[in-house]
Amino acid sequence: MKYYVSRQRQWPDGDLMVEVAVGGLDYANPGMLAEKFPQWGEGREFTDPREAANAAVSVWEVWKQTSPTTEIGIGHGATGGMTMPFSDCGADALAEWAEAAYEALPKCAECGELLGAETYTHESADDDRFCREYCAEENYRRQQEDNGPDEHGESDDDDFNGGRDSDAEGRL
Numbered sequence: 001m002k003y004y005v006s007r008q009r010q011w012p013d014g015d016l017m018v019e020v021a022v023g024g025l026d027y028a029n030p031g032m033l034a035e036k037f038p039q040w041g042e043g044r045e046f047t048d049p050r051e052a053a054n055a056a057v058s059v060w061e062v063w064k065q066t067s068p069t070t071e072i073g074i075g076h077g078a079t080g081g082m083t084m085p086f087s088d089c090g091a092d093a094l095a096e097w098a099e100a101a102y103e104a105l106p107k108c109a110e111c112g113e114l115l116g117a118e119t120y121t122h123e124s125a126d127d128d129r130f131c132r133e134y135c136a137e138e139n140y141r142r143q144q145e146d147n148g149p150d151e152h153g154e155s156d157d158d159d160f161n162g163g164r165d166s167d168a169e170g171r172l
């Protein structure tokens, strides 16, 4: 999942807003303003919603400073690829949303980091996914160590018969 931070003049009311668009750049609203604060994260895609929310707040703060008489909102949402003005929720609610969104995202079963677009697995990982090959290998290795001949009794089809299969490495 990607989160895109942009400044918007929202359709149809023309309200100004910093938005975090769920899904990335392709799902941002069409009222995007020219990039002005890229150093604060405007115009960037984030994989961590908490980082996107932090960036959005920074962009919001600096924008408000440069346009002190203008009303500017901050919000988040998912356009689903259409035009859908988001509601102004304030910085606190944005942070709460980001935290919950982060919690709900799939994590690497080995190190707990967020999974990227590319994930890794190994033959006895079941539904577990890993953020990188290293994590998949580590997990596999430990699983083989943990699965002694006595504990590995759930399935007899793929029983390693001792867990020290000679070509285990090559089957990763």
Ligand SMILES: [Zn+2]
Pocket (backbone or CB within 6 Å): 108, 109, 110, 111, 112, 113, 130, 131, 132, 135
């Ligand atoms: Zn990992």
